[in-house]
Amino acid sequence: MKIITQSLTEDSAAYLQGYLRQGDAATYPAMIIVPGGSYTHIPEQQAEDLALAWSARGYQAFFLRYSFVGEKTPLLPAPIVELAQSVAMLRQHATDWQIDVAKINVAGFSVGGHIVALFNDLWPNATLNQLAGTQPEQVKPHAIILGYPVISPKLGFPTDQQVLASWTDDPDSIAADERVTDRNAPTFIWATAADPLVPAQNALSYAQASLAHHVDTDLHLFHHGPHGLALANHVTAWKPGTALPHVAHWVDLANEWLDELD
Amino acid sequence: MKIITQSLTEDSAAYLQGYLRQGDAATYPAMIIVPGGSYTHIPEQQAEDLALAWSARGYQAFFLRYSFVGEKTPLLPAPIVELAQSVAMLRQHATDWQIDVAKINVAGFSVGGHIVALFNDLWPNATLNQLAGTQPEQVKPHAIILGYPVISPKLGFPTDQQVLASWTDDPDSIAADERVTDRNAPTFIWATAADPLVPAQNALSYAQASLAHHVDTDLHLFHHGPHGLALANHVTAWKPGTALPHVAHWVDLANEWLDELD
Numbered sequence: 001m002k003i004i005t006q007s008l009t010e011d012s013a014a015y016l017q018g019y020l021r022q023g024d025a026a027t028y029p030a031m032i033i034v035p036g037g038s039y040t041h042i043p044e045q046q047a048e049d050l051a052l053a054w055s056a057r058g059y060q061a062f063f064l065r066y067s068f069v070g071e072k073t074p075l076l077p078a079p080i081v082e083l084a085q086s087v088a089m090l091r092q093h094a095t096d097w098q099i100d101v102a103k104i105n106v107a108g109f110s111v112g113g114h115i116v117a118l119f120n121d122l123w124p125n126a127t128l129n130q131l132a133g134t135q136p137e138q139v140k141p142h143a144i145i146l147g148y149p150v151i152s153p154k155l156g157f158p159t160d161q162q163v164l165a166s167w168t169d170d171p172d173s174i175a176a177d178e179r180v181t182d183r184n185a186p187t188f189i190w191a192t193a194a195d196p197l198v199p200a201q202n203a204l205s206y207a208q209a210s211l212a213h214h215v216d217t218d219l220h221l222f223h224h225g226p227h228g229l230a231l232a233n234h235v236t237a238w239k240p241g242t243a244l245p246h247v248a249h250w251v252d253l254a255n256e257w258l259d260e261l262d
Numbered sequence: 263m264k265i266i267t268q269s270l271t272e273d274s275a276a277y278l279q280g281y282l283r284q285g286d287a288a289t290y291p292a293m294i295i296v297p298g299g300s301y302t303h304i305p306e307q308q309a310e311d312l313a314l315a316w317s318a319r320g321y322q323a324f325f326l327r328y329s330f331v332g333e334k335t336p337l338l339p340a341p342i343v344e345l346a347q348s349v350a351m352l353r354q355h356a357t358d359w360q361i362d363v364a365k366i367n368v369a370g371f372s373v374g375g376h377i378v379a380l381f382n383d384l385w386p387n388a389t390l391n392q393l394a395g396t397q398p399e400q401v402k403p404h405a406i407i408l409g410y411p412v413i414s415p416k417l418g419f420p421t422d423q424q425v426l427a428s429w430t431d432d433p434d435s436i437a438a439d440e441r442v443t444d445r446n447a448p449t450f451i452w453a454t455a456a457d458p459l460v461p462a463q464n465a466l467s468y469a470q471a472s473l474a475h476h477v478d479t480d481l482h483l484f485h486h487g488p489h490g491l492a493l494a495n496h497v498t499a500w501k502p503g504t505a506l507p508h509v510a511h512w513v514d515l516a517n518e519w520l521d522e523l524d
């Protein structure tokens with residue numbers, strides 16, 4: 001494995017960190033992890049652990065350190081633009097990085113799920129591509145994974161209106177369940193029903209919108225567990241009750257689902 | 263194993279078939295399978311295969327042959343009454359049948375899921391218990407499982423109004439998602455997003471009602487697969503494309519979820 005760090009643009013702190021397999025295979029599918037962290041930070045060790053879980057399953061894995069609140073005002077859509085630029089960058093470096101350009105996947109967690117859900121809605125959008133300096137065919141994802149995602153400020157997170165104002169000056173525009181189209185990529189969603197921070201209704205509403213638009217949808221709601229479980233195993237457990245074997249099935253369920261897509 | 267057949271009442275064709283473990287353990291948890299069949303028949307071999315899957319996981323397993331359209335007019339609530347009588351019968355025979363009375367579970371599939379979902383909503387209901395000749399504490403389920411359930415005639419099945427009229431003269435009363443209460447038992451729900459017969463919205467609506475009433479809820483929506491997959495493995499496959507390893511995880515997911523309940 002080779003670990004690389006790649007800046008995205010000169011005017012932002014965003015970068016991609018890549019965990020690149022260097023085997024004999026000509027190409028591998030790719031997975032870009034978009035971690036959570038309330039739009040104020042990212043847990044880098046957890047982001048790496050999530051990337052390594054996909055590396056272990058045969059993916060060229062990356063995580064995105066996107067812009068945070070305070071670095072752009074309001075923050076959005078900067079992280080979505082940066083994710084579009086990331087996907088385009090993987091396509092651009094496909095030969096060097098041994099990536100199958102038809103299999104560039106993105107997985108977002110918590111507010112990272114918000115970024116990924118909106119990106120999934122907007123990847124063909126002209127404004128997004130203008131901001132990113134890309135064409136839709138450069139940023140099209142193969143499939144997306146959402147873990148305990150924030151989907152809409154109308155669904156219980158954030159509760160603080162000042163926090164919301166730091167994210168956007170147009171809250172309606174960031175309700176990801178309201179912007180799903182028939183062009184959304186196949187979508188795997190998981191959450192815990194008991195999530196006390198980001199209500200599971202966020203995951204359910206995005207799944208329902210995806211189904212309504214005939215998007216390939218796999219949804220798993222596990223009864224127990226707090227917010228932010230990541231791999232839900234001992235690798236990412238940060239307190240008692242966060243290594244949960246029932247929830248930890250999500251990784252293999254998602255991997256199996258990806259294998260069943262075209 | 264001992265196989266038993268037990269009639270429920272003199273005035274109906276309903277019966278329970280039991281697959282009883284006869285080991286040294288004093289008691290086992292129980293699982294009553296309520297199969298599908300459009301309220302006109304039940305697939306007995308599939309019902310047995312579902313029961314045996316739970317027997318193999320350490321349960322005293324049963325399936326219910328409930329009353330069909332034509333045997334009662336309109337049919338409902340007869341099958342729900344028969345399920346209540348079945349749970350009471352398991353409690354009554356708990357010593358003989360080596361059943362842990364605190365662990366009587368019910369699993370319904372397709373219209374069997376409709377019976378089980380309504381039973382879950384109504385087990386404390388005075389009218390239901392009067393019809394069944396039972397008390398609520400005799401019929402209380404420990405937990406329920408719903409596979410590709412019919413939930414409400416407002417959600418796309420049945421499409422034929424004559425069929426619906428043969429089920430009930432009060433369609434509102436059989437919308438199971440509208441009758442969930444805080445007393446519902448823990449609920450595991452699975453379906454396929456692509457189900458062309460009973461829309462997955464049935465499963466989603468019941469899950470959302472369960473969550474709204476703080477019911478322990480585990481929900482799994484698998485992207486591919488037709489209606490009526492049962493075990494979704496080669497044991498119950500009835501045509502090409504009905505042995506689906508991704509979907510077949512539901513049995514172990516449900517078993518694991520049951521083990522995590524009190």
